[in-house]
Amino acid sequence: MNEKSLRILEFYKIRDLIKKYTATSASKDIIDKLKPYNSLYEVKEHLEETKEALELLMKKGSPPFEGAYDVRDGVARAEKGGILMPLQLLRIANIQRCARSFNNYISHREDEKGYRVLEDICVGIVPLKKLEDEIFMAIVSEEEIADRASTTLFNIRRILKEKTASVKDRVSSMVRGYSSYLQENLYTIRGDRYVLPVKSEYKAQVPGLVHDQSSSGATLFIEPMGLVNLNNEIKELILKEKAEIERILQELSEKIYENIDAVKGNTNIVYEMDFIFSKAKYANDISGICPAVNDNGIIDIVQGRHPLIDPLKVVSMDIYLGRDFTSLVVTGPNTGGKTVTLKTVGILEIMAMSGVLIPARENSTVSFFNEIFADIGDEQSIEQSLSTFSSHMNNIVKIIEKADSNCLVLFDELGAGTDPTEGAALAVAILETLRERSTKVVATTHYSELKAYALKTEGVENASVEFNVETLRPTYRLLIGIPGKSNAFEISKRLGLPDYVIDKARSGIASDSLEFEDLIQNLQGKTIKAAEDARKSEMLRLEAEKYKEKYEQKLSTLNLSRERAISEGKKEARKILSEAKEDADEILKNIRELEKMGYSSDARAELEKERKRLKEKIEKAEENTFNKEHSGHGLTNVSEGEEVYIPSLNMNGIVLSKPDNRDEVQIQAGIMKISVKIGDLRKNKPVKEDPKARKMRKRELKLNLKQVDSSIDLRGMDSEEAIYSVDKYLDDAYLGGLEAVTIIHGKGTGVLRNVITDMLKRHNHAKAYRLGDYGEGGSGVTVVELK
Structure with missing residues (x-):
C-alpha cells in the first residue's frame, strides 16, 4: 500500500489511537508497522483474531497483562550468554507468568464456542513455571536478592550481621573512650569502614588509619587500630556476598539461556496478544464490527462512520459499489460532506484490510484491493492556482499508470483548478479510462457534465450529498442514484436576493438544464425512500436468518442437555436401586446370622417372605423408573397455552406452538424450550397434597436447611449459565425453607447484575430483592427475600 494514501486518509492517526490501549512498548512498535495485509486470507484471519479478542473482552473482561513489560533488551542479552540484572530477570519472569496466565484465559471456555485464531496463537506458549518460581524465590525486588536465594548467601549474611553487630558495640565503646577528642560523640562510615570524627589537633591521641577529612580540615575520619581487623573481616564478607550474588544472577541467566527459545516465543506471543487486544479495545470504543471481505471489488458499507469524527456529531452513511456499477460520481455543495465521504470509504477499507474492526453496522462488506490511491486536496476555496492543478495532475498521472481492476481510486474535485470546460472534459476522459479497466472509483x-456522463454511461452511478434548503445547512447524508441538484437559486432567495435578479439568472440558463434540475428534485424523494426500504428489508432478512441459525443451535444444545440429563438420571436411579438391593441382602444375611444364634425356622420363613416382598417392591420401582411406555394414553390434539405433562422429563410444560408436519409441538419446560411429539404428552393431572403431609414435608425440609448454602457465586459465568444456576438455586433454597439468600454476581460491567434483576422480576419464589448494603457486598451482590 502506498504511503501517500495512508497519510492522506489519516491511517496513521488510527494507529496512534490504537497504541493508547497497549500494555507494552514492544506492542506499540508492532502497531507502528501495521499496514494493510497483502492477501485476502491474511485480512480475514486478522479481522477474525480482533473479533475473537473483542468477544473475550465482553465475556471475560480484561486479559491478564499484569506484569507484561518490554524485555527485548534483557532477552537479547541472555541470548548472547550475558548476565542479567535483577530487574531484567524479574521482568522476564513476569512476562513468562503473563504468557501462562494468558494461555489459561484463552483456553478456559465458559461455553461451547471456541476462539480458533487466538487458540492457534497460544498453542505456541510453553509454560516455564519452574523457571518463574526460581527467579521469584531468588529476587525480592529490582535491587535486592533474597537471603533464601542460596544457602551460601544466607550464611554469609548471617555472619555479616553478627560481625556488624560486634563492630557497632566496639566502636560505640570507643566513642565513649575518645569522647574528649571527637568532634561529635558518634561514629560514621567511610568506604564501608567504621571511623571516628576526630578533631585534627588530637590526631596523635587516636591511633589509627585516616580515611577522610572534612572540607574545612578541622575533622579527620580515623579508623582506630582496634577496628582494623574487624573492618577487614566485614569488607571480606561484603566481597563474598557480592560474589555470591553475581554467581546467583549468572546461574539464573544461564537457565534463561537454556530455555531461550521458549522464553522468546512466549514473550513474542504476549506482545502479539497485546497488539490484538489493543485493536479489540479500540473497536469496543468505536462500536466496531467485523465486516465480510471479498476480492471481487464489492463494497457495501451500512451506516459507516468516520472513526476520527466525534461520535456525537458524526453522520453515518450507506455506500455501495462494485455490483451494478464500478464508478461513483458524488456531487453537492461545498462543505456538504463530499470529501468526508471519500475519506470515510478510504479509511474504512484500509482499517479492514489491516485487521481493524470498522465503525459500521453488521452485514457490512468491504473488498480486498491490491492498492488504494487517493488524490484528495485540502483546498476548499476558489483560489486554486495552476500549480495546484499541476500537482493534482502529477498525482493522477501516477495513478493511471498503476491502476487496474484490483484497485480503488478516490478523486476529490476531479478536474478542478483549470478552465471548467476543459476540466470537465478531462475528468470524463479520466473516469472513462479507469472504467474500461474495471477500476473501482x-x-x-x-x-454538471459529469452528472450527465454518469446518467448515460453503464457502470457509472451518480450520488450526492443532501442539502436542506429550508435550514440552508447540509445534512451530510449520501444519496446514491441521485445527482446533486444545484441549490444556488433557492439559497440566494432565502438569503434575500430579489426575485427579479434570480429571474434574470434563470433566463440565462437553458430550459433543458432547468427541467433537468427539477426532474432531479422530483425523483429524489421517491428514489431515496425506495432504496432505503429495499436495503432495510435486506438487512432485516439477514438478521432474521442469523437469529434463526442462532436459536436452532441453542435448541440443539438444549436437546442434547436434556438427553444427557435423562441418561444421567437413569444411571443414578439404577445405582440407587442396586445399592438398595445390596443393603437388603446384607440385612437379610445379618438376620440369618442372628437366626443361627437362636431364631426358629418360622422366623426364617417370615424373613424370606419379607425379603421376597422387598425384592418385588424394588423391581416394581425399577420397572416404573425405566419403562419407556408411560402410563396413560398420549394426547391426539393440543392447543397453544395448554398445560401438559411430559413423562420423559417428569415435569409439566406449556404448549407454545401448533403441531408441525411431524406432529411435534414446542413446549416451555422450566427454562428450556423443547420439541416433543404429541403422542408423548399426557394430560396435566395435578395431585392434591394432604395438608398434614405438606406440613410434615416442610418440617423435614427445614431439618435439611443446612444442606442449602445461603449464597451462590456467579462470577465467571456467562448470562445463560448464570440464569440456569440461579433458577435451580432458588428452587433448592425455597424447598430448603430459607427466608433470604444472597446472589454474588460481582460489579464488573453490570451485565450479570442486569440479567439477574430481569429474572427476579418474574421469578415465582422471589418476594423482594435489593442490592447489598455496606458490609454485604454493595452493588456486587443481590439479596433476595423468598416467599
Whole structure:
C-alpha cells in the first residue's frame, strides 16, 4: 500500500489511537508497522483474531497483562550468554507468568464456542513455571536478592550481621573512650569502614588509619587500630556476598539461556496478544464490527462512520459499489460532506484490510484491493492556482499508470483548478479510462457534465450529498442514484436576493438544464425512500436468518442437555436401586446370622417372605423408573397455552406452538424450550397434597436447611449459565425453607447484575430483592427475600 494514501486518509492517526490501549512498548512498535495485509486470507484471519479478542473482552473482561513489560533488551542479552540484572530477570519472569496466565484465559471456555485464531496463537506458549518460581524465590525486588536465594548467601549474611553487630558495640565503646577528642560523640562510615570524627589537633591521641577529612580540615575520619581487623573481616564478607550474588544472577541467566527459545516465543506471543487486544479495545470504543471481505471489488458499507469524527456529531452513511456499477460520481455543495465521504470509504477499507474492526453496522462488506490511491486536496476555496492543478495532475498521472481492476481510486474535485470546460472534459476522459479497466472509483465534482456522463454511461452511478434548503445547512447524508441538484437559486432567495435578479439568472440558463434540475428534485424523494426500504428489508432478512441459525443451535444444545440429563438420571436411579438391593441382602444375611444364634425356622420363613416382598417392591420401582411406555394414553390434539405433562422429563410444560408436519409441538419446560411429539404428552393431572403431609414435608425440609448454602457465586459465568444456576438455586433454597439468600454476581460491567434483576422480576419464589448494603457486598451482590 502506498504511503501517500495512508497519510492522506489519516491511517496513521488510527494507529496512534490504537497504541493508547497497549500494555507494552514492544506492542506499540508492532502497531507502528501495521499496514494493510497483502492477501485476502491474511485480512480475514486478522479481522477474525480482533473479533475473537473483542468477544473475550465482553465475556471475560480484561486479559491478564499484569506484569507484561518490554524485555527485548534483557532477552537479547541472555541470548548472547550475558548476565542479567535483577530487574531484567524479574521482568522476564513476569512476562513468562503473563504468557501462562494468558494461555489459561484463552483456553478456559465458559461455553461451547471456541476462539480458533487466538487458540492457534497460544498453542505456541510453553509454560516455564519452574523457571518463574526460581527467579521469584531468588529476587525480592529490582535491587535486592533474597537471603533464601542460596544457602551460601544466607550464611554469609548471617555472619555479616553478627560481625556488624560486634563492630557497632566496639566502636560505640570507643566513642565513649575518645569522647574528649571527637568532634561529635558518634561514629560514621567511610568506604564501608567504621571511623571516628576526630578533631585534627588530637590526631596523635587516636591511633589509627585516616580515611577522610572534612572540607574545612578541622575533622579527620580515623579508623582506630582496634577496628582494623574487624573492618577487614566485614569488607571480606561484603566481597563474598557480592560474589555470591553475581554467581546467583549468572546461574539464573544461564537457565534463561537454556530455555531461550521458549522464553522468546512466549514473550513474542504476549506482545502479539497485546497488539490484538489493543485493536479489540479500540473497536469496543468505536462500536466496531467485523465486516465480510471479498476480492471481487464489492463494497457495501451500512451506516459507516468516520472513526476520527466525534461520535456525537458524526453522520453515518450507506455506500455501495462494485455490483451494478464500478464508478461513483458524488456531487453537492461545498462543505456538504463530499470529501468526508471519500475519506470515510478510504479509511474504512484500509482499517479492514489491516485487521481493524470498522465503525459500521453488521452485514457490512468491504473488498480486498491490491492498492488504494487517493488524490484528495485540502483546498476548499476558489483560489486554486495552476500549480495546484499541476500537482493534482502529477498525482493522477501516477495513478493511471498503476491502476487496474484490483484497485480503488478516490478523486476529490476531479478536474478542478483549470478552465471548467476543459476540466470537465478531462475528468470524463479520466473516469472513462479507469472504467474500461474495471477500476473501482469514487470521485467528487462540481461539474454538471459529469452528472450527465454518469446518467448515460453503464457502470457509472451518480450520488450526492443532501442539502436542506429550508435550514440552508447540509445534512451530510449520501444519496446514491441521485445527482446533486444545484441549490444556488433557492439559497440566494432565502438569503434575500430579489426575485427579479434570480429571474434574470434563470433566463440565462437553458430550459433543458432547468427541467433537468427539477426532474432531479422530483425523483429524489421517491428514489431515496425506495432504496432505503429495499436495503432495510435486506438487512432485516439477514438478521432474521442469523437469529434463526442462532436459536436452532441453542435448541440443539438444549436437546442434547436434556438427553444427557435423562441418561444421567437413569444411571443414578439404577445405582440407587442396586445399592438398595445390596443393603437388603446384607440385612437379610445379618438376620440369618442372628437366626443361627437362636431364631426358629418360622422366623426364617417370615424373613424370606419379607425379603421376597422387598425384592418385588424394588423391581416394581425399577420397572416404573425405566419403562419407556408411560402410563396413560398420549394426547391426539393440543392447543397453544395448554398445560401438559411430559413423562420423559417428569415435569409439566406449556404448549407454545401448533403441531408441525411431524406432529411435534414446542413446549416451555422450566427454562428450556423443547420439541416433543404429541403422542408423548399426557394430560396435566395435578395431585392434591394432604395438608398434614405438606406440613410434615416442610418440617423435614427445614431439618435439611443446612444442606442449602445461603449464597451462590456467579462470577465467571456467562448470562445463560448464570440464569440456569440461579433458577435451580432458588428452587433448592425455597424447598430448603430459607427466608433470604444472597446472589454474588460481582460489579464488573453490570451485565450479570442486569440479567439477574430481569429474572427476579418474574421469578415465582422471589418476594423482594435489593442490592447489598455496606458490609454485604454493595452493588456486587443481590439479596433476595423468598416467599
